[in-house]
């Protein structure tokens with residue numbers, strides 16, 4: 258991003274020229290990965306927890322090609338002899354997930370390929386429709402207004418942390434509304450939501466276990482008493498062959514929606530608000546023309562999207578990109594942030610321009626991924642972003658950052674781009 262430090266990520270030679278934990282990359286992945294993209298179409302990188310180098314694909318066209326190429330599997334088991342499966346099992350164990358609960362985290366739609374993936378995707382698409390998302394809009398607006406009504410000001414300086422009190426609670430409450438979680442159970446979901454991303458020891462594993470148990474209970478209830486919600490829709494979902502989701506698949510799917518849709522959307526709202534507050538011309542433009550909100554969200558997803566790279570892919574055969582041959586089974590990540598700043602696709606990519614014209618493709622930026630695993634919640638996330646930015650700007654004409662932008666704290670994570678806090682004055 259244009260507010261970046263000028264440091265260049267460490268580039269050595271050998272198998273792993275890039276260290277994904279390099280502070281220069283963590284502090285500004287947009288500039289950092291763009292500089293890497295300018296030098297390498299594919300480059301080996303070191304990621305903690307995994308011995309083998311991870312191959313990063315950096316350019317816009319290559320990222321889209323990899324994400325739509327069936328030779329790149331999501332399930333490491335599709336390629337025997339890779340360490341991907343062990344890596345993921347280890348990751349589940351490190352996060353405190355017992356053997357009993359690990360499958361709900363490891364056997365998701367994102368881990369499925371080919372026919373199995375198509376089957377799951379089709380079953381969910383029948384009920385998680387654009388219409389359902391559109392119908393949800395008035396509730397998203399009410400939830401947003403209520404959160405803003407209740408924003409607690411810091412006792413001493415009157416500031417408000419928009420991450421804790423707005424960006425985080427909004428998406429989890431919307432997912433509760435979508436899935437059909439009863440009002441009285443929502444505080445528990447909000448608590449699980451914050452534990453999932455708190456990094457406190459054991460917090461993730463225990464939150465997942467409690468959620469899994471609770472969703473199983475909800476499935477039993479909905480089977481007995483159907484309602485007009487996504488969970489009932491998922492239970493009913495069946496394709497022409499009468500295929501149904503098993504209970505474990507149902508619970509896994511609901512959990513995946515929470516894991517995929519909560520923290521990502523929170524940081525679209527957090528990063529987007531920060532970007533607008535640090536670009537007064539763009540902020541003024543959006544205030545003057547609230548109808549620009551959909552385009553603004555589109556551009557904010559490109560310019561400061563919360564997901565830096567996709568999860569790992571595993572080529573089922575050797576694949577050559579440019580002058581690099583990626584060997585069968587080598588873990589590969591598509592870097593979304595460097596693709597979204599690729600000057601071959603976006604004119605002046607470092608400029609934030611909420612009126613930027615999409616180039617005519619379905620979703621020009623790749624912040625929601627691309628290909629068969631393209632984000633299933635993109636329409637919902639965009640809607641939440643539009644509602645959130647519109648309400649914030651309408652209600653608080655003097656909204657301003659309460660910190661120096663250079664002091665904004667970010668979590669030092671290689672996969673996502675997130676503010677720890679966003680203190681503002683209303």
Ligand code: HEM
Pocket residue numbers: 366367368378432513514515517518519521522525562563564567568569624625626627629630631632633634635637638
């Ligand atoms: C997949 C980003 C919000 C549900 C993905 C992928 C990305 C992404 C990059 C593809 C990952 C890959 O190919 O490895 C985002 C961002 C969001 C967001 C940036 C918010 C700004 C949501 C929401 C939901 C959701 C709100 C649902 C409530 C999913 C699901 C998949 C997915 C189910 C897996 C699709 C599949 O494997 O076929 N998302 N997402 N996401 N997302 Fe999102």
